[in-house]
Amino acid sequence: xxxxxxxxxxxxxxxxxxxxxxxxxxxxxxxxxxxxxxxxxxxxxxxxxxxxxxxxxxxxxxxxxxxxxxxxxxxxxxxxxxxxxxxxxxxxxxxxxxxxxxxxxxxxxxxxxxxxxxxxxxxxxxxxxxxxxxxxxxxxxxxxxxxxxxxxxxxxxxxxxxxxxxxxxxxxxxxxxxxxxxxxxxxxxxxxxxxxxxxxxxxxxxxxxxxxxxxxxxxxxxxxxxxxxxxxxxxxxxxxxxxxxxxxxxxxxxxxxxxxxxxxxxxxxxxxxxxxxxxxxxxxxxxxxxxxxxxxxxxxxxxxxxxxxxxxxxxxxxxxxxxxxxxxxxxxxxxxxxxxxxxxxxxxxxxxxxxxxxxxxxxxxxxxxxxxxxxxxxxxxxxxxxxxxxxxxxxxxxxxxxxxxxxxxxxxxxxxxxxxxxxxxxxxxxxxxxxxxxxxxxxxxxxxxxxxxxxxxxxxxxxxxxx
Amino acid sequence: xxxxxxxxxxxxxxxxxxxxxxxxxxxxxxxxxxxxxxxxxxxxxxxxxxxxxxxxxxxxxxxxxxxxxxxxxxxxxxxxxxxxxxxxxxxxxxxxxxxxxxxxxxxxxxxxxxxxxxxxxxxxxxxxxxxxxxxxxxxxxxxxxxxxxxxxxxxxxxxxxxxxxxxxxxxxxxxxxxxxxxxxxxxxxxxxxxxxxxxxxxxxxx
Numbered sequence: 001x002x003x004x005x006x007x008x009x010x011x012x013x014x015x016x017x018x019x020x021x022x023x024x025x026x027x028x029x030x031x032x033x034x035x036x037x038x039x040x041x042x043x044x045x046x047x048x049x050x051x052x053x054x055x056x057x058x059x060x061x062x063x064x065x066x067x068x069x070x071x072x073x074x075x076x077x078x079x080x081x082x083x084x085x086x087x088x089x090x091x092x093x094x095x096x097x098x099x100x101x102x103x104x105x106x107x108x109x110x111x112x113x114x115x116x117x118x119x120x121x122x123x124x125x126x127x128x129x130x131x132x133x134x135x136x137x138x139x140x141x142x143x144x145x146x147x148x149x150x151x152x153x154x155x156x157x158x159x160x161x162x163x164x165x166x167x168x169x170x171x172x173x174x175x176x177x178x179x180x181x182x183x184x185x186x187x188x189x190x191x192x193x194x195x196x197x198x199x200x201x202x203x204x205x206x207x208x209x210x211x212x213x214x215x216x217x218x219x220x221x222x223x224x225x226x227x228x229x230x231x232x233x234x235x236x237x238x239x240x241x242x243x244x245x246x247x248x249x250x251x252x253x254x255x256x257x258x259x260x261x262x263x264x265x266x267x268x269x270x271x272x273x274x275x276x277x278x279x280x281x282x283x284x285x286x287x288x289x290x291x292x293x294x295x296x297x298x299x300x301x302x303x304x305x306x307x308x309x310x311x312x313x314x315x316x317x318x319x320x321x322x323x324x325x326x327x328x329x330x331x332x333x334x335x336x337x338x339x340x341x342x343x344x345x346x347x348x349x350x351x352x353x354x355x356x357x358x359x360x361x362x363x364x365x366x367x368x369x370x371x372x373x374x375x376x377x378x379x380x381x382x383x384x385x386x387x388x389x390x391x392x393x394x395x396x397x398x399x400x401x402x403x404x405x406x407x408x409x410x411x412x413x414x415x416x417x418x419x420x421x422x423x424x425x426x427x428x429x430x431x432x433x434x435x436x437x438x439x440x441x442x443x444x445x446x447x448x449x450x451x452x453x454x455x456x457x458x459x460x461x462x463x464x465x466x467x
Numbered sequence: 468x469x470x471x472x473x474x475x476x477x478x479x480x481x482x483x484x485x486x487x488x489x490x491x492x493x494x495x496x497x498x499x500x501x502x503x504x505x506x507x508x509x510x511x512x513x514x515x516x517x518x519x520x521x522x523x524x525x526x527x528x529x530x531x532x533x534x535x536x537x538x539x540x541x542x543x544x545x546x547x548x549x550x551x552x553x554x555x556x557x558x559x560x561x562x563x564x565x566x567x568x569x570x571x572x573x574x575x576x577x578x579x580x581x582x583x584x585x586x587x588x589x590x591x592x593x594x595x596x597x598x599x600x601x602x603x604x605x606x607x608x609x610x611x612x613x614x615x616x617x618x619x620x621x622x623x624x625x626x627x628x629x630x631x632x633x634x635x636x637x638x639x640x641x642x643x644x645x646x647x648x649x650x651x652x653x654x655x656x657x658x659x660x661x662x663x664x665x666x667x668x669x670x671x672x673x
Contacts, residue, residue: 013661016653021631025650027654056672056673059672064497065498120668129548130549130573147551148577152644155647156647156648158647194485195571251667251670256667258666318484319483414498433547435512439493439512
């Protein structure tokens, strides 16, 4: 048998049928569903008289619209309330498990999948959400789809696909102190660009990737979509298996042992080849800060805001000028001189317990600057509970951070957590698009450690020389 | 789904790279539970000036581009969020074809689900068309799916690639789910085989 990549192995085991021209019917093991991209899919099922093929392999949760304040008060936004109510009705009518808004297991869809053991190695996982790439951290093929395809998977448990190309991104070496998975992925996007991965599934390899925890690997794979890639993945290892063991929806007993034997085969063969390869040295990765309105517009904290006048490519120069005008920044300004108004620690990128532990340890004994409003939004009800058991909430509150309920919150500002026009935010989320966190709002993407330091100082600082 | 065969019409220019789906339709319009009526949110933030009034300079507010069924734009169009509200909003505005040098994967895919044709042309061809659209009022293009060509008013033809399966579905306006359901027995056979190999994937998660 020819040498195979991790991607090849998962693809081959999910082929239901393949046409000579390469059009493939791919089996989908699991689907996650949230309130924003599913109502029209369920409506489509109703109109055509179809039923979900495998409600037993589908899990739903409201996350985008939920308030992060006291939920016993209900939702004041009527449209948000209606969308969440619609999800509840659809799940009831179609027999799909729902973690409701007041369920302790509720949270951001890409946090709860792994947390519950729903996400497993070697599986195909989809969700009507581009950050589904997160689940690739377990050696799964996981990707975002549109609402029509959500309906397609509900009705058939399959998707029509063409085989994507494969890209290896290899990161060897040891990351500098307090540099994290977030800095790695931002540096990768800075290097290959926001369309650098278009048409590819990325496999992250190398000693620096192996050294990441499961949660770090989730942060890494999460932002694969920001590089344009369909999916990102990391081959499973002992850390993966240890993480999954004992989770509520993970296989148990002999079934678990059998699964582990299969998962241990999920590595890229030694002589397999990728369609493209990119390499980075971990030692070269400084703490990253995005300065523009696209995740590829990013630089080390020790750098300066780029100067469009030095750019020869017209598209790049124009995009840079537009970005600087929107962001209210001037060329050649040191990144550490950018002052901020808001800090958001949260999102499917960086709201897991390790993120909160690190952030709380750095906030301990310090205080948020007078000019800054800072909030922490845990990724799930269970992350929040765990953090509170460890006293992290107290550390945050003593340092002047707000401690909220779980949800997507200010990552995309569909709920009440919104930037005002012109406000500047250091955010641990994944997108710095114009208006993403509120019309006219200005987003700088950073790691949790960098966000805490910026909250305390009121401007960006190099975390390597702080604390 | 409405078939797409051939289209001749006005071209509207959006001369920007990396237009993300948050710009195509901002979050506040995602709270709907319907597919229709999304035109109101299309490029919502770019359409307006700081005081909230419509920006007369934005292409969608210019009388000369009203009713255009073809949108001409730049690289990596539709990047970011998977929201299908983006093609729904473009379609609701009347766009059935989008021409750009490149598209983001999920957006590209979502177009075909809605009877829309995304056409990837060489950057130089797009650049030339962009210059013409901006300088020649009433500029039209003809997009023909069968021959996979875009023809300019002076008769210059540019060829584009498209996956044969997608082309066929779009050309005939086929229901994608209905097509897959024709293979129901193949899907069931796969499930039986797979359940024997990997039984842990078939435990009821409810």
